[in-house]
Every structure is written in C-alpha cells, then in structure tokens.
Amino acid sequence: MIELFSYTLTYQTLALLFLAAFLIGMAKTGVSGTTMLAVPIMALIFGGKISSGLMLPMLIMADLFAVKYYHRHANWNYLMKLFPSAAFGVIIATFIGNNIDDEMFKLLMSIIIFVSLAIMIWMETANKEAIPDYLWFAVLMGTLGGITTMIGNLAGSIMALYLLSMRLPKNEFIGTAAWFFLVINVFKVPFHVFSWETIDLNSFLLNLLGLPFIALGAYCGFKLVAKISDNHYRWFIIAMTAVAAVYMVF
Numbered sequence: 001m002i003e004l005f006s007y008t009l010t011y012q013t014l015a016l017l018f019l020a021a022f023l024i025g026m027a028k029t030g031v032s033g034t035t036m037l038a039v040p041i042m043a044l045i046f047g048g049k050i051s052s053g054l055m056l057p058m059l060i061m062a063d064l065f066a067v068k069y070y071h072r073h074a075n076w077n078y079l080m081k082l083f084p085s086a087a088f089g090v091i092i093a094t095f096i097g098n099n100i101d102d103e104m105f106k107l108l109m110s111i112i113i114f115v116s117l118a119i120m121i122w123m124e125t126a127n128k129e130a131i132p133d134y135l136w137f138a139v140l141m142g143t144l145g146g147i148t149t150m151i152g153n154l155a156g157s158i159m160a161l162y163l164l165s166m167r168l169p170k171n172e173f174i175g176t177a178a179w180f181f182l183v184i185n186v187f188k189v190p191f192h193v194f195s196w197e198t199i200d201l202n203s204f205l206l207n208l209l210g211l212p213f214i215a216l217g218a219y220c221g222f223k224l225v226a227k228i229s230d231n232h233y234r235w236f237i238i239a240m241t242a243v244a245a246v247y248m249v250f
Helices: 011-028 034-046 048-073 076-097 102-125 135-150 156-165 170-196 201-209 211-224 230-249
Strands: 002-004 007-009
Touching: 002 011, 002 201, 007 011, 011 034, 011 048, 011 201, 011 211, 034 048, 034 102, 034 156, 048 102, 048 170, 048 201, 048 211, 076 135, 076 170, 102 156, 135 156, 135 170, 156 170, 201 211
Parallel strands: none
Antiparallel strands: 002 007
C-alpha cells in the first residue's frame, strides 16, 4: 500500500490511475473513445462521484495539449451555439449529483456509458446525412453534453454526434471539440470544489502525478491519429468500454 496526499493506494490502483491519465491524453489529441474507457477505471478505484472530480483537472491538462496543437482549427460559430445550453446542463447535473448517493451515481454513469456506446455504434452504421443540422439540435446536444460531462465526464459521444452533424473536416472536428471541452471543463471546476467537494489540494496533487502520463498519451495521440486503423480501433474501444461498464455496475 502507498499513502499519497491522503489517498491509500495499492501499486495496482496507482498503475490504473496512470493508465487512465495516459488514455485521457490520447483521447484529447484525437484518438476518440479512450476517455470512455478511462471513466470506469477511475470509478472502480475511487467511486463514482469522487472519480468525476478527480478526473477533471487531468482532463483540463489534456485539453490544454489539444488546444495548443489544434487551436487554429476550431469553429467558433458552432461553439457559441453550444456553450449556453451546456452550462445549463452542468447546473442541472450538479443538482442531480447533490441528491443521489454514490451507488446511484455510478449506476447513472453506467447508463450514460451504455447510451454513449449505443450512439457510437449507431454512428458507425447510420446514414450520416440523416443527422439533423438545426439550432434546436445544437441546444439539445449542448444540454445533454453539459449533463453528461458533469456526471462522469462522459460527453464525448454526445459532442461527437453533434459535431458529426456539422460535417466538419477532421482537424476542425478535433479543434472544435478541444476548445469546447477546455471551456466547459474549466466552468465545471467551481461546482466540483464548492458544491460536490470532489476537488481539493490533495486531489490536485494526485492529479499532478499523472501529468507525465497525460503528456505521453497526448504525444502518442498526435502520432497515432493519422496512422491508426480507425474502424478497428473504434470497435475495440466500444467492446472494452462495454466490459468495463458492466463490471462497474456489478
């Protein structure tokens, strides 16, 4: 056992924490889907609600890498449509999180993961032209994105669905998503600190231990995103995330 900043961890759980940090770094630089795998890993180590706060600074660190690399490609017209409704969704999720226990929180996280997996599978097989491109759709996706990013940091598939409907080129897709998550993740911090009390100095110091692994994951993401077989990789992530989500429920 290891005592780190008021946390008691085994070598195995510490290794899983670093693996989650690596996956977060990869996800934020274009290897989509890996955050979906990191979320249940963190929940299994720390619990549902606590893990959502513990992950947030790591996500922001990774967002900074992504924004640094892809900032020129962001489409701010789409971002300005998303931000108000996403902020509203964060507030709704904060209220929900204050009124349920951790077991219910983890169950809600699992439900969101399974719904996200269904969206990912549908996106693999559906006619992309059928996805609507309307303001009401942006408001709906922004609100759902705000709720799901606050409860478990699980808005990746929701945002992918919305940005896919905009028919954005690859780099513009990644750049727009990078800026969205950086802004909305920073917006979430006060709610975690003062309402849920899931972020404090000790948790932040533990986050800093994961920074080298986030950086390594971001570097690997930059290198792999243009080379990896997207189809095989996405189905691998879908399968592994489903297994992790089932394990988190039971």
